[in-house]
Amino acid sequence: MAGTIVLATALEEPGLTPSDRLYAEALERRGWRVVAAPWNGPGEAFDGADAVVLRSTWGYYRALDQFRAWTEAMATSTRLFNPIALVRWNLRKDYVGKLAAAGIRVPRTHIVACEAQAIEQVLAGAGWDQAVVKPASGASGYSVELVKRATLAQQVAGLSDEARAAGVVVQEFLPEIAEGELSMVYFDGAFSHAIRKRPPPGEFRSNSRYGPTRNAETPPREVTEQGAACLAALPERPLYARVDGVVRDGMLIVIEVEVLEPALFMEFDPPSAERFAEATLRRLLAKC
Structure with a gap:
């Protein structure tokens, strides 16, 4: 056995997705032991891992400080993929x-406080009647809304606590x-x-x-x-x-x-799991 690679998941869905199962199987065919473990579960599951690959750590944005601390700890104790510099970069949508x-080329984007007045100022300044609003730290379509000037106050009142804590992205609707x-x-x-x-x-x-x-x-x-x-x-x-x-x-x-933790849809192209496994091992073995 070459070593152990842990694919990080989350307690709410601790198993591997069908896509990630293909990846795990491709790594196992190359002689590696692959384990799925929730990032917010028992810490010993990650002890001695040769690498930790962030996969379905969904819901991390509801415990952002805890997740940030956990990824920093993983980066110091093992090989973390993606590397910690990219995790930091991707945690906030700025x-x-x-x-x-x-x-x-990106949509016109502003990050403001989760307040109706602040969002209204963006809409007025840009000349928009509507815009996409999402938490500045978030994922999985959580608390993403298409807000309209006519109903802005009611829509902002319904946004999540995470949006209020992190602020919101106000983005041009495409x-x-x-x-x-x-x-x-x-x-x-x-x-x-x-x-x-x-x-x-x-x-x-x-x-x-x-x-x-x-x-x-x-x-x-x-x-x-x-x-x-x-x-x-x-x-x-x-x-x-x-x-x-x-x-x-x-x-x-x-x-x-x-x-950070995107679905990679390898079930739509099963050979892609082989490409992912090969890329992973090239990175891992290059610095072992």
């Missing part, structure tokens, strides 16, 4: 502004989202595969809780190259990443970059 400063959000997966900077997530009629959110359809897709090469260029703007090259966005006139508009 990274969107950093991407824009690096020349990456009408192309009705045709689906493109999710492109990269391993060690190289494009692997993609899916399109189409929200149901009348919905703009494509997270699983809202019932989107999902289909494998092969984006044009120039679009996948734009996604790779986006990753080149990160603090370091991620082992795994998902670039979500829409395409307008052949240009990718990056809505989010996920290098």
Whole structure:
């Protein structure tokens, strides 16, 4: 047995997703022991691990300080993937502004206090009648709303405690989202595969809780190259990443970059699990 790799999950769903099971099996075929363990469960599950790979640590944003401390501890005791610099970078969505400063095309974005007056000022200044509002630290479509000026006070009152604590992202609404959000997966900077997530009629959110359809897709090469260029703007090259966005006139508009715990949709392209395993072991063995 080569060693042990722990895939970090969460107590609310401690097992591996079908996608991550393919990855685990690919690592096991290469002689590694693979264990799934919740990040917020017993700490001894991570003792002696050769590497910890953040996978389905869902809900971390509801215990942000605890999760931040745990990832910092993992980074000092074992090999953490993605590395801690990327975890820090991805924990707060002000990274969107950093991407824009690096020349990456993103929606117009502001981060403000979770207050109706602050959000109204953004809408008025931008000339928007509506905007997407989401917690500045969050994931999984949690507390994401399309707010309208006419109903702003009521909608802001219904936002989560996490949004009030972290502030909110107020983001330009992209009408192309009705045709689906493109999710492109990269391993060690190289494009692997993609899916399109189409929200149901009348919905703009494509997270699983809202019932989107999902289909494998092969984006044009120039679009996948734009996604790779986006990753080149990160603090370091991620082992795994998902670039979500829409395409307008052949240009990718990056809505989010996920290098913390994104679903990687390997079940739509099973050979991708082999690519992920190979990329993982190249990273791990290069510095052992």
